[in-house]
Amino acid sequence: MRSYLPDFLKPEAPQYYVPIMDSMAKEHLAREWSSSDGKVRVFPSAKDYTFDLACRLFMNIKDTHDIRKLSTPFANIAPGLTSVPINVPGTPFNKAVEGGKKIRAELIEVIRKRKAEIARGEDENARDLLTRLLKESEDNEMEISNKTIGLLVASHDTTSTTITVVVNYLAQYPNIYDRVYQEQMEIAKSKRKGETLTWEDIQKMKYSWNVACESMRLSPPAQGAFREAVSDFTFAGFTVPKGWKAFWTVYTTHKNPKYFPDPEKFDPSRFEGSGPAPFTFVPFGGGPRMCPGKEYARLEILAFMHNLVTTFKFEKADPNEKISYNPSPVLANGLLLRLTRH
Ligand code: HEM
Numbered sequence: 001m002r003s004y005l006p007d008f009l010k011p012e013a014p015q016y017y018v019p020i021m022d023s024m025a026k027e028h029l030a031r032e033w034s035s036s037d038g039k040v041r042v043f044p045s046a047k048d049y050t051f052d053l054a055c056r057l058f059m060n061i062k063d064t065h066d067i068r069k070l071s072t073p074f075a076n077i078a079p080g081l082t083s084v085p086i087n088v089p090g091t092p093f094n095k096a097v098e099g100g101k102k103i104r105a106e107l108i109e110v111i112r113k114r115k116a117e118i119a120r121g122e123d124e125n126a127r128d129l130l131t132r133l134l135k136e137s138e139d140n141e142m143e144i145s146n147k148t149i150g151l152l153v154a155s156h157d158t159t160s161t162t163i164t165v166v167v168n169y170l171a172q173y174p175n176i177y178d179r180v181y182q183e184q185m186e187i188a189k190s191k192r193k194g195e196t197l198t199w200e201d202i203q204k205m206k207y208s209w210n211v212a213c214e215s216m217r218l219s220p221p222a223q224g225a226f227r228e229a230v231s232d233f234t235f236a237g238f239t240v241p242k243g244w245k246a247f248w249t250v251y252t253t254h255k256n257p258k259y260f261p262d263p264e265k266f267d268p269s270r271f272e273g274s275g276p277a278p279f280t281f282v283p284f285g286g287g288p289r290m291c292p293g294k295e296y297a298r299l300e301i302l303a304f305m306h307n308l309v310t311t312f313k314f315e316k317a318d319p320n321e322k323i324s325y326n327p328s329p330v331l332a333n334g335l336l337l338r339l340t341r342h
Contacts, residue, residue, distance in 0.1 A: 013127075014199075014295050014296045014299050015198075015199030015202075015299075016127055017057055017127075017296070017299060018196070018197050018198055018199050018201075018202055018299055018303065019196035019197065019198070020053075020056060020057065021053060021197075021299055021300055021303035021304075022196045022197040022303045022306070022307070023196055024049070024052060024053050024056065025049065025303045025304045025306070025307040025308075026307050028045070028048065028049045028052070029307055029308065029311055029312075032045045032048065032049075033045065033311075033312065033339065038338055038339050038340070039317060039336060039337065039338055039339070040336075040337050040339060041333070041334040041335065041336050041337075042163070042164050042167050042168075042331070042334060042335035042336075042337060043160065043161075043164045043330075043331060043334040043335055044334055046159075046160040046161075046163040046164050046167075046304075047156070047157075047160040048071075049160070049163070049304065050155070050156055050159045050160045050163070050300065051067065051070075051071050051074070051152075051156060051160075052064075052067055053300060054151075054152055054155055054156060055067045055070065055071075056128070057128055057129070057296075058128055058129045058130060058148060058151060058152070059110055059114070059128055059129070059130040059148065060114065060123060060126045060128040060130060060131060061110065066110075069106050070103055070106050070107070070110075073098075073099040073100075073102035073103040073106070074099065074103050074152060074156070075099070076092075076095040076096055076098065076099030077096050077099045077100060077103070077149075077153060078096075078153065078156070078157050079092045079095070079096065080092045080093045080094075080095055080096020080097070080099070081096065081153070082326075082327060083096070100149065103149060104142075104145050104146070104149065107144075107145035107148055107149070108141050108142075108145055110130070111130065111134070111141050111144055111145060112141070114130055114131065114134060115134060118131065118134060118135065129148070129151070130144065130148065133147070151293075154291075154293060155293050155296070155297070157221070157328055158221045158222055158293075158297065158328075159221075159297050159300055159301065161219075161221040161328045161329060161330075162212065162215065162216060162221045162297065162301055163301055163304055164329075164331060164334075164335050165215045165216070165218075165219040165221070165323070165329055165331075166211065166212050166215045166301065166305065167308070167314075167335060167337070168215075168219075168316075168323070168331060168335055169211065169214070169215050169218075169266055170211070170309070170314075171314055171315055171316045171335075171337060172266075172316070173266060176211055176266070176268065177309065177313075179207055180207060180208050180211055180305065180309050181309045181310070183204070183205060183206075183207045183208055184205070184208065184305065184306050184309050184310050185310060186204075187201050187204055187205070187306065188306070188310045197303060197306060199299075201306075202298075202299055202302050202303075205302045205305070205306070207268065208302055208305050208306075209271075209298065209302060210268035210269070210270075210271040210272065211268045211305075212298075212301050212302070212305070213268070213271045213281065213283075214266055214267060214268040214270060214271065215266075216283040217254045217260065217270070217281060217283070218254070218264075218266060219323060219329040220250040220251055220254060220283045220329075221283065221328050221329065222250065222283065222284075222285075222291075222328070223249055223250055223251060223325075223327045223328070224247055224248045224249040224250050224251075225247070225248060225285060225289070226245050226246070226247050227245070227246050227247075227248060228243065228244070228245055228246075229241065229242050229243060229244050229245075229246060230242065250282050250283055253279075253280055253281075253282055254280075254281065254282075254283075256280070259276060259277060259280035260276070260280070284297075310342070311341065311342065312339045312340065312341060312342065313339070313340045313342065314337040314338065314339045314340070315337065315338050316335070316336070316337060316338075317336040317337060317338050318333060318336055321333055321335065321336070
């Protein structure tokens with residue numbers, strides 16, 4: 001999957017996306033967080049923000065109607081990924097298979113439309129992934145649509161879940177919210193009216209990113225990944241033969257008191273200075289297969305946090321709303337907040 005992500009996810013590339021992420025976070029909050037009853041459900045809203053952004057940055061799609069044609073079938077894919085693979089009508093697996101077919105058909109249309117635009121010289125400087133793949137790779141339409149779906153799946157639930165758990169902890173700990181607010185207001189005050197965030201602004205959001213990291217430590221959005229043993233090895237008295245599959249988990253490492261003393265405590269200062277020891281904080285994995293979307297996710301989350309805290313104060317409408325794991329963290333009611341504008 002990495003091989004086709006030419007320049008799109010290189011660490012220096014996402015800086016070009018920061019102004020777009022900032023504007024879209026602003027528009028999103030103005031549109032979806034301004035209901036008359038002052039309440040919002042964070043998880044579905046975060047899903048819209050991250051999906052709209054992915055459509056824009058992966059495929060140069062800006063029209064809401066075109067985005068919904070993809071988001072409706074896409075919504076059925078994620079629940080099917082971890083379901084029992086029984087392909088009969090009504091099962092989550094079947095809905096995911098059908099959703100996959102619909103979204104593939106829509107994507108083929110998107111690809112053909114973009115090809116025609118490129119041929120006409122429209123939007124020549126667009127930096128989205130699809131434009132790059134069409135200009136630079138040998139892939140056919142089906143390969144491009146499969147790769148795009150893969151990237152949407154890898155990026156969507158992970159980032160929307162992270163935004164939701166970050167907001168959850170900000171609502172739970174007002175002192176942490178206040179420090180994030182101060183940091184973000186300093187950045188906001190340094191901008192001219194209407195000026196968008198830059199990559200340099202993002203580099204100043206150190207405390208906010210520590211808060212996001214601590215949120216991912218306690219509620220990791222991805223639970224781990226499979227690996228195949230390349231040779232026999234023994235771990236904790238168990239021998240794993242060559243060729244067997246092993247699943248490494250994020251959760252157990254993040255809750256190990258040897259690496260994170262008082263592990264249940266929400267404490268962003270763990271990430272100050274040199275931070276946790278190597279390979280102990282692993283929400284994005286580690287080593288050669290580490291998530292290539294880490295920087296994209298960081299920018300997307302911080303652009304959202306900036307716009308959120310500089311616009312709203314908030315509290316949980318249900319202070320006892322529980323987090324369960326399915327396998328990603330899920331707030332029982334999608335995290336219902338009561339908002340107050342600054
Ligand atoms: C907070 C958000 C995210 C988290 C927590 C996360 C976490 C992970 C983890 C744990 C892996 C497996 C790493 C391993 O096998 O060692 C992974 C793989 C991957 N992620 Fe992410 N991810 C996030 C966002 C993204 C985004 C935004 C993108 C794309 C824009 C992305 C693209 C990928 C891809 C393509 C892979 C497969 C890499 C490979 O097989 O070599 N991820 N991610």
